[in-house]
Amino acid sequence: MAKGEETRQFIIEKAAPIFNTKGIAATSMSDIMEATKLSKGSMYVHFENKEVLACAAVEHNMKMLNERLQRTLSQYTTSKEQLFAYIDFFSDPNHPPVVGGCPLLNFGTEADDTNPVVKEKVNRAIQQSQLLLSGMIEKGISNKEFKADWNSADFATALFAMLEGGHLMARMSGNNDRMQVIGNTLKKIIEENSI
Known part of the structure; x- marks a missing residue:
């Protein structure tokens, strides 16, 4: 990775939890500068504006969430085990797998009326999540x-x-x-549909 790419990635990694915690609108470039210890000029060499950086941070947060989820799911072989693991992975929102909470919920709520680019990224991620889940079930049926x-x-x-x-x-x-109630309800439905 070239020096410029390393710096760009460093900025994204430092900015991602800030955007996910504070939101896009409430996060300032000063917040990112403080976290990275980089000057405003250095920031703008790599990102033309806050919106470009925010989009990169959204992608990074969703990628981190997906990678952690995939690592968890890969530990299980049956579809039923994987569905249970998926539910358990999200069972403690007050100690989320990504700093700041679920990026789909956080960014989706903020961007639905204000940021069509982020809205589309979140929508695609939701569709991919649903395909992953339905794929697990289809595999289990097979x-x-x-x-x-x-x-x-x-x-x-x-x-x-x-x-x-x-x-x-x-x-x-x-x-x-209430999350425990939801998890138990979902697992009960899975059990009812198990052979």
Whole structure:
């Protein structure tokens, strides 16, 4: 990696948790300069403006979340185990796998009316998550783990929405009680559709 690319990556890595915690609108270039100890001139050599840096930070946060999730899922072989692991991975929103919480929820909520570029990135990530989940179910149906008539797309949508809603509830209340209810409910549905 060339020196310029290393510096650019360094800025993204320092900026990503700040954007995910404070939000795009509330994060200033001064916040990033303080975290990186770089001058304003150095910042603008690598990013023409805050919006370009914010988009890179959004991508970085989602990539970090996905990599950590994939590492967790790779430890399991059956589809049922992987679905349970997916639920468990997101079961403690007050100690999230990415600093600041779920980037899909954080950036999606902020960008839905204000930032079409970030909105599209989040929308794509949501679609990829649902495809991952429905793929696990389809694989489980093929492997005779799950009932053949289980609608994988519908459950993937419900699972994703319930976890994101639980994430919001847990972050607002400061505890995971309702997230545990959601996780248990989802696991019960999986058990009911298991062979």
